[in-house]
Amino acid sequence: MLTILACIFVFGILVTVHEFGHFITAKLTGMKVEEFSIGFGPKIYQQQEGETLYSLRMLPLGGYNKIAGMDPEDPDDPERGFNSKPAASRMLVILAGSLMNFILPVIIFFGIFLAYGMEVPENRPILGQVVEGYPAAQSGLKEGDRILSINGNPVKEWIDIRNEIISAGIKRIPFEVQRGNEKITISVTPDVNPETGKPFIGVVSSLKKVELTPIQAAVSSVTATKNIIKNMYASLYHMITGKAKAEISGPIGVAKMAGQVAHKGFDMLLQFTAMLSLNLAIINLLPLPALDGGHFLILLIEAVTGHKLGKNAMQNIQKVGVAMILALTIFATFKDLTR
Known part of the structure; x- marks a missing residue:
């Protein structure tokens, strides 16, 4: 039971923070957000507020913002659609989710250091x-x-x-x-x-x-986050170059770790959430189709060349990206089950 609750807590926070980054920047740049959803599957709650439908779905393993004109199959909205906005605005919306995942650990570590102290x-x-x-x-x-x-x-x-x-x-x-x-x-x-x-x-x-003052906690939270990011990028580089063995965990592996960490205390679960948030941010910024990094790269190429990709090309890129992510998820889940 604790593992299930820990998973809902961790994934719920990560997804909400990530999608809120996309949501708030879309709103601030004048885009129409038709739906803000946390989770996948059947809706268990929904509330219409103005032009946006806010929904909570059964599986808290993801989420999405339905921004007008963003999907290649959606009709164009010349006033408030995603593609009607300047390239800088579109790039900001794409990057905002991962940016929030970078900011979240700083906030978490600040709270932990202030409430529990810092281990030195x-x-x-x-x-x-x-x-x-x-x-x-x-x-x-x-x-x-x-x-x-x-x-x-x-x-x-x-x-x-x-x-x-x-x-x-x-x-x-x-x-x-x-x-x-x-x-x-x-x-x-x-x-x-x-x-x-x-x-x-x-x-x-x-x-x-040791106990920290608010200023010490703020400085230490930024330093801790920076050091973790540095180590994660170093590990990713070593895996890509073959200097280190690639260790991949799927949803089952992450869920198991969340349950194990939860038994050690709430502060440890928060630290795990912070680490996972940074992992999500770094992976999501990889220049691969269907990830935010891949979408950002396409927008950057369009901005430099002055030519937008056609709807068919965007649809094909998304299909390839989804297939890659699905294959990786299946592989990671298989590894989880065979460990």
Whole structure:
């Protein structure tokens, strides 16, 4: 039950925020929005307000704005139709959904940091996480271990761990560890970090929570969002270039993760929502048919060349895009089911 509620919460927020971006910019640029819908399938609620029908549908896995003249099959509206507006206005409407998905995490992180505080690395030489599959875990180091010395040299602060590992190089290094009431010695042979070229063993410091002022929370929320975006683009680049294995999750995988995170607390579910929002924004801006990025690219080409694509061409592009997205969704769902 918690997984279902978590999914409705996460997808509901992401879809509403994304579609609201398209909706508000369409309204502000003078376009006629005939329907603003959250979800797909049968309607469970609808309300007509002025020229716009607001509807809520059964499946909260998407949404849409029906903007006059935007669909190639719609009749042209020379006054308030999508295609009657300047290229800059149309581009803004297309980009606004993803822009809102970039803004949402900043707001979420600001609220979390203000309400719950912010986790920062501790300076004490205590292992907060020992990453599976790396030298530290393979050698027997455990979360909560306090490092007393490395290679015979005393360790007082977390930075000492990093410095001693780099100084020792790629060889077996004795770690003197305080584990509970006993002191033990564990030998670890570092690996080479492929990104930095330096020795590492796969450990992360423990964390502590600190309270932030509103200004500190605002700055930290922007910084956290910026760092996540940077890491996501780096991961995407590594997957495209074959430097990293492509890991794709479909709706089932995302739903499962939402349920798992929800059990850890509401703040963790909010963080998951923020991460997913950034994923949605980045993917949606890819220059592929049927995605906002593909639509933006078409508008950009039209603006540069001064020629609009015909209705048949737009319909064919959309069909290809929908087929690609459907195929990717089926593939991702199959991967979810076979994991």
